[in-house]
Amino acid sequence: MMYRLEGAVDGQHLVFPLHDGANTIGRSTQRAEIVLQFPGVSRVHAEIVVSGEEAEIHDLGARNGIAVNGNRVTNKRLRSGDQIALGEVALHFLSGNCSPAPPAGDDGLGSSQSYPLATGREPRLLDQLIHFGDFLVADDDPEEAGPLCLERVARLFSFRKACLFLLNDVGELELRCCTSRRAGSAEPPVSRSVIESVLRQRQPLLVTDVDGGEAMLHSARSKGIRSLVAVPLLHGTDILGVLYMDEDDPVRRFWPRHLQRLQLLASLVAAKLAKSKVSIELQTAADIARRFLSEPQSPEGFDVAVSLEPCAKVGGDLYETLLLPDGRYMCAVGDVAGKGVGAAFVMAETLATLRALAPAAATPRQLALRLHDLLVERLEAHVFITLFLAYLEPWTGRFDFVNAGHEPAVLIAPGLPPQTLASTGPPIGMDIPVPLGADSIVIPPGALFAAWSDGITEALRVGSRPAEMFTRERLVERLEALREASADEVARGVLESVDTFLGGVRPQDDRTLLVLRRHAG
Numbered sequence: 014m015m016y017r018l019e020g021a022v023d024g025q026h027l028v029f030p031l032h033d034g035a036n037t038i039g040r041s042t043q044r045a046e047i048v049l050q051f052p053g054v055s056r057v058h059a060e061i062v063v064s065g066e067e068a069e070i071h072d073l074g075a076r077n078g079i080a081v082n083g084n085r086v087t088n089k090r091l092r093s094g095d096q097i098a099l100g101e102v103a104l105h106f107l108s109g110n111c112s113p114a115p116p117a118g119d120d121g122l123g124s125s126q127s128y129p130l131a132t133g134r135e136p137r138l139l140d141q142l143i144h145f146g147d148f149l150v151a152d153d154d155p156e157e158a159g160p161l162c163l164e165r166v167a168r169l170f171s172f173r174k175a176c177l178f179l180l181n182d183v184g185e186l187e188l189r190c191c192t193s194r195r196a197g198s199a200e201p202p203v204s205r206s207v208i209e210s211v212l213r214q215r216q217p218l219l220v221t222d223v224d225g226g227e228a229m230l231h232s233a234r235s236k237g238i239r240s241l242v243a244v245p246l247l248h249g250t251d252i253l254g255v256l257y258m259d260e261d262d263p264v265r266r267f268w269p270r271h272l273q274r275l276q277l278l279a280s281l282v283a284a285k286l287a288k289s290k291v292s293i294e295l296q297t298a299a300d301i302a303r304r305f306l307s308e309p310q311s312p313e314g315f316d317v318a319v320s321l322e323p324c325a326k327v328g329g330d331l332y333e334t335l336l337l338p339d340g341r342y343m344c345a346v347g348d349v350a351g352k353g354v355g356a357a358f359v360m361a362e363t364l365a366t367l368r369a370l371a372p373a374a375a376t377p378r379q380l381a382l383r384l385h386d387l388l389v390e391r392l393e394a395h396v397f398i399t400l401f402l403a404y405l406e407p408w409t410g411r412f413d414f415v416n417a418g419h420e421p422a423v424l425i426a427p428g429l430p431p432q433t434l435a436s437t438g439p440p441i442g443m444d445i446p447v448p449l450g451a452d453s454i455v456i457p458p459g460a461l462f463a464a465w466s467d468g469i470t471e472a473l474r475v476g477s478r479p480a481e482m483f484t485r486e487r488l489v490e491r492l493e494a495l496r497e498a499s500a501d502e503v504a505r506g507v508l509e510s511v512d513t514f515l516g517g518v519r520p521q522d523d524r525t526l527l528v529l530r531r532h533a534g
Contacts, residue, residue, distance in 0.1 A: 014066040018097070020104035022051060027104065031068070036061045038099065039073075052268045053077045053100020061091070061106075068106070070097060080264035098264045158289035159189040162282040163256075167192055169274065171265055172258040173238070178208055179246075179254035179286070186212060186254065207233060208243060211255050217244040219272045233259070240266040244276050246283040253286050306364070309334045312342035312407040314532050318500035320508060321525045322468075329356030330466045330523040331364055335371055342407055343371050343380075346464040346527050347400040347419065347441075355396075363388070363398055363441075377402045378451040381415045385441045385449070397442040401434070401464045410456040410531060417441050417449060422464035423489055425496050426457050431489050434464075459533035461496050461503065468524030472511050475518055483514050500528040 039045035055075040093108040241259040329349030374380035403414035418440035438449030
């Protein structure tokens, strides 16, 4: 009968034909016929004695012993299909002619000992890393990031339990998720002293043999654990938690190359968790910001349309429309310098302050100056707000405004060229000795007024040479083409034109548009 040993070890597909008599296995090129120069294999580890149709394996005093089908043995009669583990190496005892090697590039790195995974096939490490890269940039549910990360890491290892511990908002270590390949309790499998040691020292821990480990491994030994590996999840200078795996089989152990692989994956996990944490923070800020943005109000004789589209989940653009107690109408469009959570909170504070001050302010200039005085001491040095702010008398069309460093608005009146409502002073919160002025116009019947943020005029079309912006000229031209349309149609038409200009590319800045149309009659 023809027999052989065959398996994938450290990216190599190995096949060893066996002859009648003793076939010695070990690391020594002088004393072993089957040479396995891999961690955990002794110089002379074992021998397989073939006699006709029978074969038997013998332990030759190897330090890490041998196992057949996961069971530690000293001598064992073999049958075709048995799996033999020698240190970090796992090979199958097979009968018949040698099978062909797997396709080039199939490195068989699902686990160092070729333990079967759920798929029945060992995934290639490179393929798994590519899939992990796609996973990193995907917009998954942030709350599910931890379990999804652990599930992907687990595909590349054999273990008893794999766990993900994360720091919560108050700096306490919590078990976020845990998975087991074999039946057993879902409780954390080791004492917290092991995990907290990795967390505190920010250093990985590899224990190939728990029995020969330190005193802090006593609780691990008491739970039947034989080998474990744990690595910190580091993102820059921040530590997010610990990734942990253990094994209770005396033969299946973790080795340095498992640690290296887990450290690589831990870096990817940390990046994904950090991204998810930011997503949660942005979502929280977006929820707060949305609560401060009210539905636009329309004064008598006018139609109003407002659109605000943040480039991310949350931004720093703002708008306000408000009917004042004396019958006047306030409208505003602003832009907080910056993006993200910080800009969103400044935006919310600005809106709240505007609403509180507006009923008592006689003019938009007075309101803007009071807003500036309240915010200038509380904003960071680099933070300011550009703001177009106006009061409208609906019965006369009188339109008093200030433009505090914002994009110039435009009035398109019947039979007249577009009129620019230019800047009247510096932004709100910018502490410079330049006075804030004011101006006034009349919005005649049938006229169209529009104010916007620079995310519209500075929308950048990528791929053009040189890079091209949408520009104010294109915007005013589009507004003139829509001068007879309703306020809603104007807003929708402008933003559709910007989207067409961008060619489907996601905008790089928030964009806000306020359109005010006076009825013709």
